[in-house]
Amino acid sequence: MAYATIRRGASQELTEAEFNTLRQHLVGMRCRQKAMDLLAMREHGRKELELKLRRKEFPSDTIAEQLDRLEEENLLSDQRFAFQFIVSRQRKNPEGRHVLVLRLMQRGIDRTVAESAAGQWFSDEEAAHDALCRAAARSLRKKQVDHTHLRAELYKKGFTAAEISNFMDELD
Known part of the structure; x- marks a missing residue:
């Protein structure tokens, strides 16, 4: 089943797996951007930021992944x-x-x-x-x-x- 058609040389369709990977990546990017927007206003603790992102209905695994990255980059610090x-x-x-x-x-x-x-x-x-x-x-x-x-x-x-x-x- 084709989920999207994008130009990749000739007209090729994304597979379901490619579509899901792309969607997951985009959700991760949106989650990270929301976290960065919140951190730009003031410092947040990890738990507080996690709760705010959950209220925005981001998946738990995506939230954890993005918060881990922010901590590794020292953008989030309890x-x-x-x-x-x-x-x-x-x-x-x-x-x-x-x-x-x-x-x-x-x-x-x-x-x-x-x-x-x-x-x-x-x-x-x-x-x-x-x-x-x-x-x-x-x-x-x-x-x-x-x-x-x-x-x-x-x-x-x-x-x-x-x-x-x-x-x-x-x-x-």
């Missing part, structure tokens, strides 16, 4: 996504290391990758202290709270007891 996610979160709504690691894991990032990215960001002690100060200021702006409630708010945001105690000592 480590890079995790670090950028932390930078963005800390700018908008500062949180402690524990909460950030949990948020990344909820987005499909492996615990070791999430902890590595958090460790990288929190290694800058000045930035980490600034994040704690901004989180405290945000909590204080929302409502008048005493020291006990402020400690509880900061703890809920994932800051450690030691970080909170040091900060509270600075306030006094």
Whole structure:
């Protein structure tokens, strides 16, 4: 059965196998292009990108193949996504290391990758202290709270007891 006719010297028809190979290649190209479009907007984790491509109804094997290629080409990186996610979160709504690691894991990032990215960001002690100060200021702006409630708010945001105690000592 002929699936398409294209000029290949004389008029030759594609076999079913050739047609399926060509179709599979084109689907792969469209999948890769969609992934690249999404990555051009911002970093994505592999799992997040996979879910978005599934919603576009690309076949699972095609998605896996294209995401593998993007990782090999260093165009897709969970480590890079995790670090950028932390930078963005800390700018908008500062949180402690524990909460950030949990948020990344909820987005499909492996615990070791999430902890590595958090460790990288929190290694800058000045930035980490600034994040704690901004989180405290945000909590204080929302409502008048005493020291006990402020400690509880900061703890809920994932800051450690030691970080909170040091900060509270600075306030006094």
